[in-house]
Amino acid sequence: MxxxxxxxxxxxxxxxxxxxxxxxxxxxxxxxxxxxxxxxxxxxxxxxxxxxxxxxxxxxxxxxxxxxxxxxxxxxxxxxxxxxxxxxxxxxxxxxxxxxxxxxxxxxxxxxxxxxxxxxxxxxxxxxxxxxxxxxRLERPVPVEVLPDARPVVAERLREMGGEPTLRDAERKDGPVVTDNGNLVFDCAFGAIDDPDALAARLSRIPGIVEHGLxxxxxxxxxxxxxxxxxxxxx
Missing domain, CATH: 3.40.50.1360 (Rossmann fold)
Known part of the structure; x- marks a missing residue:
């Protein structure tokens, strides 16, 4: 994105x-x-x-x-x-x-x-x-870097939190964006984020998430x- x-x-x-x-x-x-x-x-x-x-x-x-x-x-x-x-x-x-x-x-x-x-x-x-x-206040989708094998599990956890995860696609090649670390990226929409600190802590606790963009x-x-x-x- x-x-x-x-x-x-x-x-x-x-x-x-x-x-x-x-x-x-x-x-x-x-x-x-x-x-x-x-x-x-x-x-x-x-x-x-x-x-x-x-x-x-x-x-x-x-x-x-x-x-x-x-x-x-x-x-x-x-x-x-x-x-x-x-x-x-x-x-x-x-x-x-x-x-x-x-x-x-x-x-x-x-x-x-x-x-x-x-x-x-x-x-x-x-x-x-x-x-x-x-x-x-923050309202853009939050980038979430995930281990490739963890993609379906992380996506489910993000939806349970009220997010809408979208796998980021590459622009000039078929398939998803791959980070310098060899992982995938969800752009997860949460709407307006009233408490970024609390959301950051919750994201950090999800196994399979390497790092998030808060x-x-x-x-x-x-x-x-x-x-x-x-x-x-x-x-």
Whole structure:
């Protein structure tokens, strides 16, 4: 499931603003998606100008782009920690008065398992987005990565929870999307999600689910690009 909306200029401003937070010597988590790609390109230009960093990509897509722009890469098991993770989102709760402010849905690129691992390991996790991704509450279908053999059992459990799971099909080949981990993805519609934390906990308890796309309590800030600049939401 791809996410649409938002001008390329707004995405570029958000991505480039996040790249400005990267300091010499940082280990940086490199997220997946069109907005994060602008951050990766900006970091590549900074590396050309002498910035010394190491990147940890969250997907084949982000790894390929990072190599293309000259960012040295490493792995989680080769570093002491991640200083900053930069990643996009499919939807972000923008409600300072509510209890879910800053909760995310991710997984439009089917990389959410590795994204969550690296984002959670980072000292600081910054989301880059355009205004089309902001919402009062989460309501997009939640991507759920599942072991292939667990597909029918997980689908039944999701329906028992009130969800409507749809196996994600590939766009340019017959058959389903296969993640970098060799698994399948359900996009599960729950309607408006009033309590993302509770739903995340329930999903995590289902055997066969590798990871889900609800990111709750992980983001430290969201940089929202627009036609005339970048606004910052801090959590």
């Amino acid at each position: 791809k996410t649409e909306g938002g001008s390329d200029g707004a995405k570029r401003r958000a991505g480039e603003r996040a790249a400005e937070d990267v300091e010499d010597g940082f280990v940086v988590g490199l997220g997946t998606g069109s907005t994060t790609a602008h951050a990766i390109r900006a970091l590549g230009r900074a590396v050309d100008d002498g910035l010394e960093i190491r990147g940890i990509p969250t997907s084949f897509q982000s790894r390929r782009l990072a190599l293309e722009v000259g960012i040295p890469l490493t792995d989680l098991d080769a570093v002491d920690g991640v200083d900053l993770a930069i990643d996009g989102a499919d939807q972000v709760v923008d409600d300072p008065e509510g209890g879910s402010h800053g909760a995310l849905i991710k997984g439009g690129g089917a990389a959410h398992a590795r994204e969550k691992l690296i984002d959670a390991a980072a000292d600081r996790f910054v989301v880059v987005a355009d205004p089309s991704k902001l919402a009062d 990111f709750v309590g992980l983001a430290d800030a969201t940089y929202v690009g627009s036609a005339d600049g970048v606004s910052v939401r801090r959590y």
